[in-house]
Amino acid sequence: MFHIANIQNKRILKSDLIQSAQAFFTTRDSFLLTKDEKQPQIVSENRASVCEYLNIPPENLITPVQTHSSNIAIAQKGQSYPDTDGLILTDSKLAIFLNFADCTPLIFYDEKQNIGAVSHAGWRGTEQKIGVLTIEKLVKDFNSQLENIKILIGPAICKTCYNVQEDVFQKLKNTVKNFENLYEIKNNQIFVDLKNINKQQFLETGIPSQNIDVCTYCTCCNNDLFFSYRNENKTTKRHNALLKLC
Numbered sequence: 001m002f003h004i005a006n007i008q009n010k011r012i013l014k015s016d017l018i019q020s021a022q023a024f025f026t027t028r029d030s031f032l033l034t035k036d037e038k039q040p041q042i043v044s045e046n047r048a049s050v051c052e053y054l055n056i057p058p059e060n061l062i063t064p065v066q067t068h069s070s071n072i073a074i075a076q077k078g079q080s081y082p083d084t085d086g087l088i089l090t091d092s093k094l095a096i097f098l099n100f101a102d103c104t105p106l107i108f109y110d111e112k113q114n115i116g117a118v119s120h121a122g123w124r125g126t127e128q129k130i131g132v133l134t135i136e137k138l139v140k141d142f143n144s145q146l147e148n149i150k151i152l153i154g155p156a157i158c159k160t161c162y163n164v165q166e167d168v169f170q171k172l173k174n175t176v177k178n179f180e181n182l183y184e185i186k187n188n189q190i191f192v193d194l195k196n197i198n199k200q201q202f203l204e205t206g207i208p209s210q211n212i213d214v215c216t217y218c219t220c221c222n223n224d225l226f227f228s229y230r231n232e233n234k235t236t237k238r239h240n241a242l243l244k245l246c
């Protein structure tokens, strides 16, 4: 279950599913990235509040440059991440965040191993199954067990709001065995449920369904709370998915 919490009176979104680590989504109040040059001040204030809340210095807050790739890297202090859409976190002194405005944010946490990851799954990332690739890396390189991996699927564009072309529909359909209920045809237009396509990929990979929490917020329907690239004329502001280990 997701619920709204606050950092210095600015709203964030949390889930009961992950309680020991710090895993949350920022909102329009608490966003950590913009390319809008008029607003760098808000972003630096928000980053400072988040660092204070997490009790880490600003240089320990790491974010990659996302390109809708399926590249996954391991977060290390002082390193930059061009062309990276998944970050694995193994160092409890660091925090990682990725940036979103309609695409699906994915936070992974393995409580037993105290490791985790954040990935970016727009339609391209979902087509490339970046979430499943992230899980495979946690299992193969860090000995995670599927039953210990908990996953938050954060605010993203919903099935009512997200219409796609036939080619995108086919590509997404091919990523799962069971595509039932994950799309809708209305007035000859195709709508897909990006959040639950990711969930279905995880179920088919062997993640237990009780380990997955899917957020009901839509970036378009709940545009008062989150940014929407489609609904806001290609906004450059981004809400975030953040993880810090315990």
Ligand SMILES: [Zn+2]
Binding pocket: 157, 158, 159, 160, 161, 218, 219, 220, 221, 222
């Ligand atoms: Zn919607």
